Amino acid sequence: MSGREVGVMPIVEFSVVPIGTKSTSVSKYVAEAVRVFKKHGDLRFQVTPMGTVVEGDDLAEILKVILEAHEAVFKAGAQRVITTIKIDDRRDKKETMEYKVKAVKEKM
16 A cells, blocks of 8 residues: 555546547546446545546555546547546545545535
8 A cells, every 4th residue: 555554545536528529528438437447446436527536545546547547538539638637635534535525514
């Protein structure tokens, strides 16, 4: 786990935007990107309306799979792809995707 504290994991949000396609619909391309994550059972992910959130033990592995997802959009026929990545790498305590949402909801 690259010297990380056990149980502490990065949470990464990414989105892929295909450009140069024949349609304004992008769901076909997004599905190809997300399909890549299904092959990596050690990473948990959640698709949202504006991106995909991923958590795992190794940030380098997450970034490697995001690059693979980025390439999958090209393979699906996009001529240009913009991929945006946000990383929350908190190392002082364990946080999961669900924990972060629950913490906000408790304060509402």
